[in-house]
Amino acid sequence: MSGPKTEAVALADIEALIADFQASGMRELHVRSGEFEIYLSTDASAPGLGAQAVAVRVEPIAAAAPAAAAPAPTTAPPVASAAAPSSLPDNAVIVRAPYLGTFYRAPKPGSPVYVDVGSVVTADTEMCLVEVMKLFTAVRAGLSGTVHAILATDGAMVEADQPLFAVIPG
Template sequence: MAKDNFTDLEQLLAEFEASDLTELHVRHGDLEIFLSKDADAAGLGGGPVQVSTAKAPVKAGKAANPSAATASAAPAVEIPEGAVIVRAPYLGTFYRSPKPGAPSYVEIGQDVSDETEMCLVEVMKLFTAVRAGCSGKVAAILVDDGAMVSADQPLFAVMPA
């Protein structure tokens, strides 16, 4: 996304947040955005919002290290060979649990399926559940709870079943 377009999107999000609107649906060319202040609102397809995760094998010994200066991550973790990386859908705040004080969605060693919710990423009070996208076992959690993450930043490593 071009810098000017990103700035325009940030401005749209800020104006929506400051407004009395509860939902906003914008379509411009191939870009379609649905914003809601209701955590239970349906997404663009009418169902719950789901985010597909990019699956990229990582070579053994490679440490997760985001390139964006604004993102923050847990200390470098060795990612097992053949692990599937679950990535952030966009820039936002990473939450391991559905609300403060609640148990984390997943822990290291836990079995997950394609549809297992692993975390939330929040931007401008819009929370998106990030799903595993594969079946396997959580091998690593790559980001600290409450940290700012960048788009496409590795969040979890899952060893496929």
């Protein structure tokens, strides 16, 4: 008798998650808890659970060059390891935030960070979490290489498409 009730509660939780996703304005959401995993997207062409990563935009730093022309901020950057796009190597690839949310470098407070400058990553490597409305999404590298710079502050709010990491392919 506990099986059907547990199954009904799980179904209700999934339905609530879907309703929250639809109301949030997010484009994609990937949740994993134990053996349960769900991927939601508003993009009909999204690859789904078989994909290597949550769909994040990665682009060579050369493509982001116009952003480097923006006026310099009047205050120091919030992260010591954050590198200005002009100081990154030409072959650096930027891993960007999938949507607005809070950026976390570690799975929970006090835990080691997912990656640091110098970490070797593969396309499937989890680099950070972005949280919105108590739902956490792992951002994966999307390419193989070495983390060159961390471009966001742990615990800070990030915007959709904001640069999070610079990775040197290889």
